Amino acid sequence: MVWNYANLWESVAAATPDRIAQIQGDRSITWKDFDRRANALAKAMVEAGLSKQSKVAAYLFNSPEYLETYFAAFKGGLVPFNTNYRYGGDELTYLFDNADAEAVVFHSSFAEMADKVRGRLPKVKIWIAVAEEGHPVPAWAKDYDSIVAGGADHFEAPWGRSGDDLLIMYTGGTTGMPKGVMWRQEDLFKALGGGANIQLGLAAMERVEEAGERAKMVDATGAPTNITIPVAPLMHATGQFISFGTMVAGGAVATMPGRKFDPVVLFNEVDRLGVSGLIIVGPAFAAPMLDTLDANPGRWTLPSLKRIVSSGAMWGLENKQGLLKHLPNVMLVDSLGSSEALGLASSSSGGGAAASTAKFVTGPNAAVFTEEGERVQPGSGVRGMVAVGGHTPIGYYKDEEKSAKTFRVYEGRRWSIPGDWATVEADGSITLLGRGSQVINTGGEKVFPEEVEEALKRFPGVRDAAVVGLPDPRFGERIGAIVDFVGENPPSLADLSTHVKGLLADYKAPRELVLAPVARAPNGKLDYKALKAQALAALSATA
Structure with missing residues (x-):
């Protein structure tokens, strides 16, 4: 076929x-x-x-x-x-x-x-x-x-x-x-x-023709069309790939009529169209959705809505619990995966009860390995990287070096290992620890600190800079910058944010600023854990 x-x-x-x-x-x-x-x-x-x-x-x-x-x-x-x-x-x-x-x-x-x-x-x-x-x-x-x-x-x-x-x-x-x-x-x-x-x-x-046959079969039953709204951008794998599944099933993809995310408009569309599924990226969408439902009790019943799928950013427990109070019949699916690793693990909440945050059930082709390629045993407490086998990408376009780092052969089998670390519990579930690198995930957008640091250092008078991810209730993380400035008139957060936006995408601009010397190890590397603690302490002292 x-x-x-x-x-x-x-x-x-x-x-x-x-x-x-x-x-x-x-x-x-x-x-x-x-x-x-x-x-x-x-x-x-x-x-x-x-x-x-x-x-x-x-x-x-x-x-x-x-x-x-x-x-x-x-x-x-x-x-x-x-x-x-x-x-x-x-x-x-x-x-x-x-x-x-x-x-x-x-x-x-x-x-x-x-x-x-x-x-x-x-x-x-x-x-x-x-x-x-x-x-x-x-x-x-x-x-x-x-x-x-x-x-x-x-x-x-x-x-x-x-x-x-x-x-x-x-x-x-x-x-x-x-x-x-x-x-x-x-x-x-x-x-x-x-x-x-x-x-x-x-x-x-088993056959390509089954796509049409199944769609026709659903029509014959008089069942409503499966309509999915990718609230998340189709330019990201979460929205795009799940929408592909809707289309294969003969459903419809409904896109929001406006460019800005507005939960009121979203819920109106769900009711108007009889939408059955939503695709979001964690708290960047879920938090304002919950705020809107809390502020408008009883305004929407959303009887057609069956599932909300999230991937790309951790979905908070309190947010899940809040949504389920308003939507007890909706299944909330927290999917762990990435553009290069589909089906790593998932966590589902429904029936009014929310599953624990960061605890996932691995997919049928997933496993957790140490850096040496040893499979992590359940209940061992050993940390490892989540991997998925089976049908995986063939690599990164025109980049054999990065492909070799992500796509590895363990136990005589090829695995995709995007860099998520976890422990394996005694029951076989995994507890996600986070990405081993320093990548910052803000509202589903991944930001590499060194890229922003280099942009900041192009501002006149900036001697050194470090960028860290700081906790954010809506976006998961927000960009924080520690800047070592030499001169009489130090820049404001607005000055540096505007500067970065002139060089990079808007979401990469810092939202918090600490003016202080940037500590580096003798080898010149940044201690991001210590820098994050420094930024949080400085911001807390000035709050």
Whole structure:
């Protein structure tokens, strides 16, 4: 079987052409139109000169065009990859150059930034703009709507499709600069369960055609359409991959009508559409959701909502307990995984009771190993790294060194080990200790301290700088900076934040500042644990 997402989604479109596939506000796109629009887009990219496995950037907000762009890439035997729309010019140039991008599909509000970098990207053959109100399509780009409006019949490039066709998921990870995780489509599909549907009691698919058959079967029962809202950005693996599962099941993906997260709008959409699932990234979304429910008791009953899935950031126990008081019939799923390691472990809460934070049940292909490659035994108290085997990525794009560090062979088997440390309890569950590196996770966005430190040191008068993650009730962590400044007029937090935002993505700017000497070990390295304690003590003293 050719396990390619184009084949799977085409099967659904052929079986249930009039079912809704994509929703945003007042817009609804049927499976038939979703398929035809993607055909036209794939045809346009191939006619522009893209060839087998050429790279396609999705530089987009959450919208129907996001998954449509991926569908088109899959149809054309091309490789879609995500773009963090918060990136500044240098970061964007690095990403598109590293990915060897030949097509960029972007929302027109990004036109100014795209125009700044396109002169440095000679490999890009076509820029396609999705028009937005107040942001016309620039003269140097093709109009997305003009390409897809009429649709097109079935499209397949001369080189065909394969389960070996790639999808690349760029992640900031622990390296500072983004790295591209290369997933074979067959491996990704099977790592995500192979089309198994727990709610309907269906096992993994054995034939591509089963996608359409199962969607048609659900239609015949009169059951409501499975509608999922990726509240988290589709540019991250959490929102994107879970949305893929919804589409394989013949469901619909509804994207929020606005650009800013508003829990009131979210709950109104859940009620209006009969949404069954939400995808979030930990407390950055869950905390304001709970605050809104607390402030509006009884305003929403949300009877259709069955599950809220979170991944990418630790979900707090108090937050889970609070949500379950309002939503006792909803299952809260805390998934431990990363762009390069799916199915590490999970924790589910439901029936009004919340599971313990940081305690997870490992997936069927997961294990915990010491750095020497020894499997950690239950109840031993030994710390190890969580690993997952089975269907895993083939590595990082154009980076064999980093691939070798993450993808290792233990016990004669290949494992993906992204760097999460844990202990194994006597009952076989794991207690997550955190990432072994110093990466800061703020609202699901990963920030590498050294990158921000180097940016801070470019501010006039800054002699040294250290960046640490500080506890934050909403975002999990916030960026704290310790800055050693030489001069008469020390900078304010606003000064340094503005400076960093001019060089890096906004979320990498510090939100706390301590002006003090930066202590380093004799070898020149920073003691991040001590620096974090120093920052917390200094901030507490001035609170």
